[in-house]
Amino acid sequence: MGLIWVPAAKAAATIAGGSNLKKQARAGRRSYQSYALPQRFSLLHPGVMMLFFVAVLVVTLISYHPLLLLLSLVLAAAGVALYLGSRSLLQTFAWLIPSAVIVVGFNVLFNRRGATELATLQFFGSSFTFTQESLFFGASIALMLAAIMLWFRLYQHFMTSDRFLYLAAPVMPTTALAIAMVQRWIPLTKYRWQQIRRAQKSLQIDSGKRRRDQYRALTQSLSALMSWSMEDAIEAADSMQARGYRSKKEHRRTSFRAYRFTSTDAAATALIATLFAIATVTIFATTRDLAFFPVFRGADLLSPVGLAATLALMAFPLLIEGKEKLTWSLRTRIHSQ
């Protein structure tokens, strides 16, 4: 059992540390597995994935109840830890926490509403009052932002360019192609930049010189990068033309990718849609009277049904991975017997 999760964890770690494109490129060259992770969620139809992320984000955005927001944050964090590794989760928190502190701080300092006094400052003859409610409100907003950020982290991981294009291409084929070309262009430009810098360094043009000369060498390299890219773009344009791009205007561009919509996908769609409907309706109906100011009220407004639906919706990835894990652990047990 453990054996199965070792490659998954390794692959996840590769992706997690993969902000560096070069590293990713090397990983990609060596092992193609890292692009097809052994994760059940990644086998779902892109439409189902998109539905899930839209549902989760909408529920998080419409719920002002701190408990719901906390739930969203915890489950999003669990998802990031599961799919991207705990290291990646810690890295995300490293900048989430400071930004949360800023959000809370701004609310406390500049939000004058609220009835419960926390502290009063005398400042050049005028008095400033900080309230408990503004602190609480700020904390809720920070929770929501953090939860959304974490969900987007997962979205980025799963909605790769090809999945996005599959969904977007029929609607906007030209934009879809442009995105694919940009995805190609970024590593290419990075590679060219590395080549130029390495060549310049080995010529010792900008080593140990005055700062002004170093800046000059840097701007020269940048302009070289521009002309190199433009020069090569001509060849790319030729290649596109030779392969019939824009040759027949009456044709609509079509798309290669086809994901099959399986019965599992249908079941998942039904489940997500139902949970989403229950969650939104109950959240709208019950927390309408939720208020932070002048005094927080509505802690008791949350219905158990809404809470359960939200929990089930957001735990969906955890549930299907759990099921997968269970299947494998049973199978390994049978095999080992």
Place this chain on the structure above:
Amino acid sequence: MVPTHTHTQPIITAQDLCFSYPQATTAALQVINFSVEFGQFILLCGRTGSGKTTLLRQLVPALRPHGSITGSIEIAGQTGFVQQDPDNQIVTDLVFHELAFALENQGLPTQVIRRKVAEIATYFGLEYLLESPTHSLSGGQKQLLNLAATLVTDPDILVLDEPTSELDPIAAQNFLRHLARVNRELGTTIICCEHRLDEVLSLADRVFLMKKAGECVHTPTPKAAASTQPVQTAALLSYEPQEFVESCAEENKDYVLYLPEPTQIALALAPSDLPLDVRTGRTWLTNILPERSAQRAVEGSCVSQEKVSDATRTNPAITLRDLCFRYDKTEPYILTHLQASFSAGEIHAIVGGNASGKSTLLGLISGVLKSQLGKVKLTKGLRLAALTQNPKASFTCDTLREDLSNVTQHSTPVTPHSTPVILSERSESKDLALDLDPDTYPAADAVANITQQLGLTALLDRHPYDLSGGEAQKAALAKVLLTNPDILLLDEPTKGLDAQAKADIGQVLQNLAAAGKTILLVTHDLPFAARYTQTCSLLANGEIIATAPTRDFFIGNSFYTTPTQRMTRKIIDGCVTVADAATTLISQKD
């Protein structure tokens, strides 16, 4: 394919084709006549500037350049086009999308696209790469992808403009093998412009030779005139491969260097019935030496290479001790406990397979990369400079002149004494010693000197990107030499160069070594290493497995060695280069 075609019918016919670019004073193509039969493999060659690319672009309707055209060109079929640079032709980010691109443009239904993409990927053995990002492929894989992405629409004619010039020899061979397969198995007509004649010549049905306006004085040989081709004119000559090779004995002498090594050896003795590859070369050799073939080996009469003196061995310029390196802690070691030393005044070559760590090793020596364990020791006071693989990366200014003077402004002289270096014997000022020290020579003089030595003076006011591959490589070398290095590191210095440019660069390197510089190059180009270096090392499995004087190194190998050695092994002993074999055979004859 259109079934109405028969083998006698030409698929491309050009009659009195002339073409000139707008505002150009001279025509780019002058009165060209040729016809290509259905399913032929045409090799197009000619010097730089003879209009090869212009002609190829006339064959691709989507890419015809603007300009005035007279005469006629008829193309009975759809054309696909593959260019030089593997990177620039790739449009999208994932391999399957790249393969689907042309089909998407045609607006085919998804099901058809999927089937065709799967088909072509399986045919080229790319199916395991389908989901990979295009930027993670190697150069050879990228160019194969470009070929597959062009063929996916099933063109009748495939036009290729120096498709292997950016590839290392192994990847180039692999690409050409696939090209031959497309020609034989699919019957696609192929027109390929290529300077690696040694690989393509045995595949080609006909060789088209383009001549510049000034060169068209020759009348075609009687044999060529008698052949089935309807018209022969001076601007484009059409040969059978054997005919072409034989013509190199006389009117096309400057193409001898471009021929396969077995052909060159045979050409030195008899200008008829020439072998085109190693297999026919061995047969030819046993026929030439019938009485000797039973005794297996003839003693080579070549002068053996002078042994490296012990004094230089004990005082190496570069010492590598126990180098261990990997790019990331999650990755395996690329170099493990690597030991080596390189002495001054010599050219050293490091050879080895793809991804064996050759370029990594150069990076470690030049200091761009840092090893996790072990040490790189350079003799104190020696200046080091490196030439990267892509000469394009070396240029940052608008003209070559600016680029070169930029170096002299910024580099500081460190060496206490300077050595006069004569770089090239080909230049007119043979006796002009080049003093590289900027203290005694003002910067402008240094630039003027070095460009003259390398034959770049006429190119000084060009944009660096407008130079041809060989010129760009020489210009980048000039730039590196202007920093006045004592140790020169070169990464694949012959990549993309034609035979003449290789010979020029080799000559320059030999002169530098003779002046006491240490030159270390990594290369896939075994004939170049055999011809111009003093010692060779084989890098494999993260270590230097063997180091030997070049001749011993290549004689000891039977697979990873020069074509000459493969052709002569077990028949004549001790022949590594064409010159070796030719002198041995000539002395045998006498």
